[in-house]
Amino acid sequence: MNVVYVASEVFPFFKTGGLADVMYSLPRKMSRIGHDVSVIMPKYSQISQIYTRKMEHVISVEYSGRVFNIYKIVEGYVIYYFVENKELFERSQVYGCDDEDIQFSVFCEIVLKFLRKIQLKADIIHCNDWQTGLLPFFLKKRYILSDEFFANMKTVFTIHNLMYQGKFSKTSLHRLGYDVEGDGLNFMRIGMEYADIVTTVSKTYAEEIKYPYFSEGLEDMTTSKKIYGVLNGIDVIYFNPERNSSIYVNYNIYTRKDKAKNKMFLQQEMKLPETAETPVISMITRLVEGKGMDLVRYNIEELLKDPVQIIILGSGDKQYEEFFWNLEKKYPSKFKIKLGYDPVLANKIYAGSDMFLMPSRYEPCGLSQMIAMKFGTIPIVRETGGLKDTVTSYNKYTGEGNGFTFANFNADDMLYTLRRAERYYFNDKGVWDKLIERNMNLDFSWIRSAREYEKLYWIAKGDKVLKADLA
Ligand code: ADP
Numbered sequence: 001m002n003v004v005y006v007a008s009e010v011f012p013f014f015k016t017g018g019l020a021d022v023m024y025s026l027p028r029k030m031s032r033i034g035h036d037v038s039v040i041m042p043k044y045s046q047i048s049q050i051y052t053r054k055m056e057h058v059i060s061v062e063y064s065g066r067v068f069n070i071y072k073i074v075e076g077y078v079i080y081y082f083v084e085n086k087e088l089f090e091r092s093q094v095y096g097c098d099d100e101d102i103q104f105s106v107f108c109e110i111v112l113k114f115l116r117k118i119q120l121k122a123d124i125i126h127c128n129d130w131q132t133g134l135l136p137f138f139l140k141k142r143y144i145l146s147d148e149f150f151a152n153m154k155t156v157f158t159i160h161n162l163m164y165q166g167k168f169s170k171t172s173l174h175r176l177g178y179d180v181e182g183d184g185l186n187f188m189r190i191g192m193e194y195a196d197i198v199t200t201v202s203k204t205y206a207e208e209i210k211y212p213y214f215s216e217g218l219e220d221m222t223t224s225k226k227i228y229g230v231l232n233g234i235d236v237i238y239f240n241p242e243r244n245s246s247i248y249v250n251y252n253i254y255t256r257k258d259k260a261k262n263k264m265f266l267q268q269e270m271k272l273p274e275t276a277e278t279p280v281i282s283m284i285t286r287l288v289e290g291k292g293m294d295l296v297r298y299n300i301e302e303l304l305k306d307p308v309q310i311i312i313l314g315s316g317d318k319q320y321e322e323f324f325w326n327l328e329k330k331y332p333s334k335f336k337i338k339l340g341y342d343p344v345l346a347n348k349i350y351a352g353s354d355m356f357l358m359p360s361r362y363e364p365c366g367l368s369q370m371i372a373m374k375f376g377t378i379p380i381v382r383e384t385g386g387l388k389d390t391v392t393s394y395n396k397y398t399g400e401g402n403g404f405t406f407a408n409f410n411a412d413d414m415l416y417t418l419r420r421a422e423r424y425y426f427n428d429k430g431v432w433d434k435l436i437e438r439n440m441n442l443d444f445s446w447i448r449s450a451r452e453y454e455k456l457y458w459i460a461k462g463d464k465v466l467k468a469d470l471a
Pocket residue numbers: 018284285286313314315340341342343346365366367368369371
């Protein structure tokens with residue numbers, strides 16, 4: 001298949017969040033499994049010279065009195081195209097300008113016109129998040145109707161973050177001159193409505209967003225349309241305790257005893273007592289409400305009564321930063337907070353901890369728990385979104401499960417679950433080691449995700465057998 005990815009950010013060219021990482025990994029893997037892959041994004045002034053120097057001019061496209069130069073970089077087997085227009089995309093900030101509706105609707109138009117001009121007959125155009133939401137609409141309502149070239153193109157639309165929908169007022173409708181009905185424009189809604197396939201980043205989240213608590217006002221769309229869930233992967237080469245160069249001592253599933261050395265060095269670096277028998281519980285997270293920080297704040301002092309050490313690496317809301325700052329002063333030999341974004345320390349914490357806590361209120365996919373698991377750190381999570389899809393609670397009767405989970409968004413349930421984990425940690429080393437082994441064995445590779453998207457692409461192209469399979 002010929003697959004074209006369209007997104008507002010792609011790592012390493014420009015990144016603000018997880019979308020960029022997905023746009024880095026998924027296209028590469030898709031080409032690895034045999035498809036022709038291109039990726040299209042705007043050419044922002046924020047893209048480093050390292051890349052702009054490598055760009056080659058491909059062609060220019062004219063639209064509504066503007067000229068758009070298209071550049072390309074070929075990396076591996078993926079072709080990256082960049083849409084240049086100084087007025088629209090070379091700004092001091094990438095997101096949040098008051099003409100974002102124009103910036104990104106024009107971007108979508110240019111993508112289609114560009115494909116036409118270079119005769120790139122995509123089988124699938126895979127759009128991502130609201131910035132690309134108008135593309136499926138343009139394709140279905142205009143381009144396909146008037147031009148045979150587009151006849152067989154299908155669209156997939158992936159929701160990475162339902163919070164940001166690209167909502168614009170009625171004036172926007174007029175100024176864009178679009179024939180969409182309604183009081184205003186919601187790019188995300190339009191993407192969901194007109195795409196052939198809609199996906200989000202975990203199966204559980206795909207179900208949860210049918211309910212108002214999670215749906216951010218789009219439940220009419222989320223309930224009326226089939227939404228598939230495809231879990232993101234992680235970079236299993238980088239997040240491999242055997243190879244990762246930033247951890248203290250490398251280990252693999254057979255030498256997992258060496259995880260203990262990482263714990264000792266971590267305790268040293270954190271200025272915590274170096275006691276092998278004390279469980280280290282960690283969090284690496286944005287300090288925001290959605291990550292369950294209120295639950296942690298409510299019960300952490302109670303938890304600190306247990307023989308445990310707790311390390312939090314994160315940054316975010318001042319209220320939490322201050323709270324943890326004060327807590328560290330009160331319990332310097334049991335609790336450490338590291339404020340800021342520090343990927344190297346993050347790896348050391350993943351490797352050196354026994355338990356990884358993620359009590360999120362909602363979690364579309366969640367990467368941290370998967371990274372922790374690859375490092376043999378036992379996840380303790382709330383059953384929501386991608387957390388529910390990756391962690392199952394240990395069941396002493398069947399021996400199944402790989403972590404410890406709780407269902408209600410409740411601080412006492414969280415504490416109870418942590419203590420349940422502690423009991424196994426202290427009293428049943430056999431079970432604990434089994435859990436470590438099990439977690440390190442799990443497959444969170446992008447290849448697995450790419451295979452699932454591949455099936456959805458075939459379904460978009462009309463494959464009925466696969467469709468029945470996945471129903
Ligand atoms: P979200 O995207 O909602 O923040 P995820 O779990 O999907 O949560 O991804 C978070 C990623 O960011 C993980 O790779 C995690 O290790 C990393 N991360 C979060 N906070 C920090 C931090 N303070 N320092 C280093 N890495 C961090």
